[in-house]
Amino acid sequence: MDSTMDPVVLQLGVESINVGDILQRTVAFFVGLFAVLLVGRLLFVPLVLKGLENRDFDKAVQSLGESVTGGIVWFAAIAVAFTLGGFGAFLGAFATLGGALALAIGFAAQDLIGNFVAGVFILKDKPFEVGDWIEWDGQSGRVEDIDLRVSRVRTFDNEQITVPNGDLANNAVKNPVAYNTLRQKFVFGIGYDDDINAATEYITEEAENHPDILEDPAPSVRLVELGDSDVGLQSRFWIEDPDRGDFVRVRSEYIQAVKERFDEEGIDIPYVHRTLTGEVEVIESIAQEA
Template sequence: MEWINLLVDIVKPIVLAIITLIVGLAIIKAVVKVIGSQIEKSKLDDSLKPFLLSVISAGLKVLLVISVIGILGIPIASFVAILGAAGLAVGLAFQGSLANLAGGVLLLTIRPFKVGDYIEGAGYSGTVKAIQILYTELVTVDNKMIFIPNGNLSNAGITNYSVNSTRRVDFTFGVSYDADNQHVLQVLRTIITNHELVMQDPEPFVRLANHGDSSVDYAVKAWVKAEDYWTVYYDVLEDVKLTFDRENIGIPYPTMDINMSNE
């Protein structure tokens, strides 16, 4: 009878552990399904949803394994200590990847930009093609693909040029001190107001801005639609040069006087 009791003492926790494992996995599956449906209805980024779901599932399974180990009579404290030490070792080995992972979660949660936006950050600029968990993919204006670690991007200042529908184009034009001030102002106002892509509300700004060492500097500021920014920028630069030449408005350039002596 003793061996039967001993066998029961051995088999009982094993059977209970197996039942707990099976029932626990079924419960976790149901819970994850319910949470998944709620996450799908949320406004979180599509790239973040499966990641969060997998983290929740993994966390619940770890708790289930710890419970099963406790039923088998294995000291949970020792197991948790081993698990913690292993986690620390893995964390130290992959601290760069973990930083990128945390950065990816932060970017996908806060969403300072989205796919299709033109941004500048971490020393790079381009159109966002994809936001992955570890890296963000940018396509530059000359069609290069850049993979920026999310850890670097989340810790750097990010400029998003696509958030607002309008942008302001700023120019500074230097002219000769010999040029007539009112004439220059009139020419610049005509150029900027006559451009079909320049918004008239707010009204373009044209004023004398600075008395430089060799030039009088004029500031020109105009609002345009975001997608028209570069078209207006290059058009105005070209128009100003052509008009200044036609109106005999001098554009100064650096000069150097060299005095030679025979002494």
């Protein structure tokens, strides 16, 4: 037996395994893996989180950013580890397969991804927040929750609507409570024989007498239409902290007060009258037969 055989080379049939080379590649693989993970966790992830905080992103976006950054760090660590370990061919095949798989998933879940991205922009731009009363696409309600994929809205009939964020991000959304005050309008119809100046005075006085209608900006009245049976006087008034419950209550109380004042002062609120006119013509030949 030859005692000079290299101890790190084992002969197995027609193939030989260099134990030293395998050990070297394994060490390089794990060193690269842990080095990239360490740098990523200690430097890259905190740097991204700091940037998101400085831009005032929502906590949900910051959490998402941390998760995505962590995934990128792991991907980079595995790529570097395979490269240092000498498995470049395997890494190339894995990248090709992963790219094809990502493309297929992207086509299959494009709506889901679109809603996800829309959720990120909603949380960043804040067109509305939890607790706001919003109106969109003929619907309205109070926002209860904003997730990364959907937003949940409670309607004023106490129903919950789960709305894809893409619908809210890509369409017009009205937020009546975005500011501290809200202007409201209502058209009162008076008769053509009534005194417009007197009716205007009564409408303004009732607005000024209501404790929840602001004095500044002051209420105003404009003549806006001459209808078939009435003259339209539009009242414009402002309320503070425009919660929808307060808005409906104040509006109802104010309209009732104006109606009662009109009744006291003899101001008519006419309703539409319909008069049907015409004639009946009897054809002579038909009349004779009858």
